Amino acid sequence: MSKFDKYFLMDIDDVIAYTLEKTQDKVDWDKDTMEALVPKEHGNLNYVYRVWDDKGHSIYIKQAGLETRISPDMTASLDRNKLESEIMLLEEKMAPGMVPHIYFYDTVMSACGMEDCSDHLVMRNAMQEHKTYDQFADDISTFLVNTLLMTSDVVMDHKEKRKLVKNFTSPDLCDITEKLVLMEPYNDINKRNNIYEPNRAFIEKELYNDEALKLEVAKLKFKFMTDYQALTHGDLHTGSIFIKDGSTKVFDSEFGTFMPMGYDIGNVVANMIFAYDNGLAHGKDEFCEWVLQAIEDVIDLFIKKYNVKFDEEVTEPMAKVPGFKEWYLDGILKDTAGYAGTELHRRTVGMANVTDVTRIEDEKKRLLAERINIIAGKDYIMHQDAFKDGKAFKEAVVKAHEEALKTL
Ligand code: SR1
Ligand code: MG
Numbered sequence: 001m002s003k004f005d006k007y008f009l010m011d012i013d014d015v016i017a018y019t020l021e022k023t024q025d026k027v028d029w030d031k032d033t034m035e036a037l038v039p040k041e042h043g044n045l046n047y048v049y050r051v052w053d054d055k056g057h058s059i060y061i062k063q064a065g066l067e068t069r070i071s072p073d074m075t076a077s078l079d080r081n082k083l084e085s086e087i088m089l090l091e092e093k094m095a096p097g098m099v100p101h102i103y104f105y106d107t108v109m110s111a112c113g114m115e116d117c118s119d120h121l122v123m124r125n126a127m128q129e130h131k132t133y134d135q136f137a138d139d140i141s142t143f144l145v146n147t148l149l150m151t152s153d154v155v156m157d158h159k160e161k162r163k164l165v166k167n168f169t170s171p172d173l174c175d176i177t178e179k180l181v182l183m184e185p186y187n188d189i190n191k192r193n194n195i196y197e198p199n200r201a202f203i204e205k206e207l208y209n210d211e212a213l214k215l216e217v218a219k220l221k222f223k224f225m226t227d228y229q230a231l232t233h234g235d236l237h238t239g240s241i242f243i244k245d246g247s248t249k250v251f252d253s254e255f256g257t258f259m260p261m262g263y264d265i266g267n268v269v270a271n272m273i274f275a276y277d278n279g280l281a282h283g284k285d286e287f288c289e290w291v292l293q294a295i296e297d298v299i300d301l302f303i304k305k306y307n308v309k310f311d312e313e314v315t316e317p318m319a320k321v322p323g324f325k326e327w328y329l330d331g332i333l334k335d336t337a338g339y340a341g342t343e344l345h346r347r348t349v350g351m352a353n354v355t356d357v358t359r360i361e362d363e364k365k366r367l368l369a370e371r372i373n374i375i376a377g378k379d380y381i382m383h384q385d386a387f388k389d390g391k392a393f394k395e396a397v398v399k400a401h402e403e404a405l406k407t408l
Contacts (some may be wrong), residue, residue: 262335295392344377
């Protein structure tokens with residue numbers, strides 16, 4: 001009998017005992033010097049601990065709680081930890097070196113042991129220190145092409161894919177996305193949007209009262225619910241990326257499910273715009289230039305690598321028909337624009353905001369940031385067909401910045 005034979009939410013001492021129990025056959029822990037702490041950064045749903053000893057051993061332990069951290073009345077099934085672990089193990093195979101290794105996962109405690117990445121920064125924090133990373137666009141575009149194209153019907157055996165569609169779906173987490181991303185930012189139907197009061201009238205006019213916008217978002221919501229294009233990460237924001245010079249690692253794949261590829265790519269674009277907002281508020285011109293270039297490069301490198309990988313890996317005979325590759329890419333880019341837009345909006349007015357924006361103290365600068373997000377988001381959503389390359393995605397940010405300034 002072990003204390004860990006039945007689920008309960010662990011505290012720091014439990015986590016140390018748990019780590020020993022789960023890993024001592026593989027790791028020669030120095031029990032006397034073992035310590036654990038909650039890293040400074042944590043997400044909205046789970047409990048993360050770093051455990052280490054003085055001999056140089058270390059691990060992250062992540063446990064799912066019954067309630068989400070962000071909102072005690074919002075629950076999500078405990079099997080999300082298994083789903084996340086399995087998706088990360090699969091992603092690691094497709095994008096080696098770009099995903100922290102999962103050492104084990106445990107369906108009883110709803111916990112997993114993950115490679116310690118504390119020599120990296122969580123990218124959202126790095127962005128707020130206005131750090132730049134030469135490898136980022138190259139790395140993340142590789143992650144995107146490898147994980148998305150390889151799990152699409154273009155490459156993956158269709159029967160195998162259908163099995164994965166069945167396995168890799170967390171109804172609770174999909175429900176969160178359907179509500180928090182693809183509905184509430186446009187109607188606050190559940191009265192839980194976080195609105196920056198000085199921006200309320202602008203938000204009401206531009207988001208809640210724009211029926212043409214809502215129609216496009218409704219289409220994006222239904223696409224999310226019905227188009228099982230590829231196995232996505234599902235929440236690919238800068239808080240789901242560890243980064244340091246020369247290394248980028250994507251984690252936290254619990255929202256992973258089969259849906260349009262553009263959801264992940266659009267999330268990367270939107271979250272780089274939040275980094276831009278923060279750089280702007282702090283007068284970091286060079287950083288902002290880097291961010292804009294990164295947005296352009298992520299898209300252009302995705303397109304370049306997609307074209308190569310498509311030719312190398314395509315297995316579906318009908319996908320080899322001339323013109324299909326281009327048509328499929330067009331759809332991915334269109335979705336990228338649409339979901340970049342919804343991510344921009346939901347992080348600005350929805351329940352789960354981003355510190356890149358909320359930590360801007362000056363009212364005028366915060367308003368500028370929020371309005372850039374709202375205007376760029378609307379441009380992406382309303383003109384999804386116009387975004388065919390990195391330059392177009394980048395220029396939308398510059399244009400939104402100019403337009404937002406005029407509203408102040
Ligand atoms: C209730 S969870 C709120 C948000 O945090 C996660 O990281 C996802 O982005 C989700 O939408
Ligand atoms: Mg997360």
